[in-house]
Amino acid sequence: MTCAIRAEELRKTFRVRETASGLGGTLRSLLRPRYREVHALAGVSFALEPGEMVGFIGPNGAGKSTTIKILSGILVPDGGTCTVGGLVPWERRVEHVARLGVVFGQRTQLWWDLPVTESFDLLADIYRLDRARAARRRQELVGRLDLGPLLDVPVRQLSLGQRMRCELAAALLHEPGLLFLDEPTIGLDAPAKLAIREFLRSLNREQGVTVILTTHDLDDVEALCRRLVVIHHGRLLFDGDLDGLRARVTSERRLTVDLDGDLDPARLPGVTVVAREGRRLVLAFDPATVSAPELIARLAALAPVRDLTVEAPPIEEIVAGFYRGLDP
């Protein structure tokens, strides 16, 4: 069975030139440059099956973008191997990128001064697309991403959200089986984010496109990806689903309760108060010490309850907790 992507022990080190401060420092570093080694990737391995949608998360400088750039054939790793659909990206770059769509949230693939439609025409030529088929595909993307009114607008006049939709279409014109997204929702407002998420979900489900997504927006990951990969300091620290990550960090649950009377939380063992706001209490508890039904029963015995919800802590807190656990 073919793996969509197999990466083994990928390593990449950058040499960063260090410049001392002041004129003297500048002169000294001109004569004897000093370099600091930054291990962007220190041995990262993973495998992806066709049709998966995986979120790569990690703090800034963790190595997410470096990984994507290696998988895209832009960077050559210093060590390790990787194949994408059977090809080594940097060895067969042209063949490889012909089957790949990439969207960088901070960099445009479109021609800044040209209307969107002309950028699409050029891409059709660059990818050597069959005319009729390209026209059909383009129509489909224009419909699904609602690009009709944007086609004649020069790219530089588009809003960020509009541009992002055009970038997505541009990356998909050649019907790639694989899509890499590097922070695709960065800087977008809520409706634009939702529209893009919805589009990505249907692309993955209906057309089986394999998607890797790097993001800081954990809502993206929660909404789209069953599987998530955490990269930190150039290492892969977690690979699994959100529940698995949650279990790694904490088994804690949150109980939010609105009361019709007063309650001294000290009378509830195994519980800590996270927030208290008028009659609303947010309590944290560990289901291993006290189960949710048990806790609710005790609570109801102490004070009249108007409303209550039990949930896991939000994903931001889990991930932040995970990073905290890593940095001593």
Next chain:
Amino acid sequence: MDPARGTDRHDGGSGPWPPPMAGRNDGSAPRQGAFHLYWRLVAISIRAQAQYPGSLLLLSAGHLVVTLLEFLGVWALFDRFRLVRGWSLAEVALFYGLVNLSFALAEAVGRGFDAFDRLVRTGEFDVVLLRPRSEVLLICGQELRLSRAGRFAQGLIILGWGMSSLGLAGRPEVWMRLAWAVAGGTALFCGLFVLQATIAFWTVNSLEVVNTVTYGGVETAQFPIDIYPSAVRAFFTWVVPLASLNYLPLRGLLRGGDPGWVGWAAPLAGFLFLAVSLRLWRFGVRHYTSTGS
């Protein structure tokens, strides 16, 4: 059903994955060949420059005037000394014209490489590498600098004047010889731009050393190279073979002595230089480090 997975792709179907690109035109119709794409890309750059026709015209005219004034200095020199190492002003005009034609063409065509450090610094080169075409083609397609028409016209005027003064203007064989020399010279200067771009993979500021060779070379090769000390001559013959674009093709023509094939073969050195530069460039691409996210 597993919501995050595709419906049909991963149950071990045979055949490669991802499948070969679906929309691809396998007949490689001529409209999508390298030249077609080059012109499509260059047309964008031309349209952008044509948006400000006044500025383009002034820039070109300015370029023409400045470079013509430069030649005035040469004229003054010859007015005083008549001959320099036995070369007359009309003869030197041929050397002068050939270098400027070559350099003008190279600056127009090779602008993408000349300004390549910007692509590295901004990370735009990432996008170039994501396209399934030769990166050399895509970079050359970035810009065709029309304002170099100024220097080109200057080269043509001076060359034409030299040719007619020497009574060579009516000989098509000579024109062909010179056109071939200009082609080789253009390749040579493009090779220098490619080298300069290659250095940008290691130091973010393109090295001024190459610039020195390029612009210094243009100044130097405006005269027959035998007026310089032997070290300079050797450098511009064997390391950066500027001698191949005018000295060697013209020596046989003006002085005789060389067998005819020397003049024809010499410009090949320019193409060879370009080929070597492109090899180094490919090596550099593998060391591209991109920029932060």
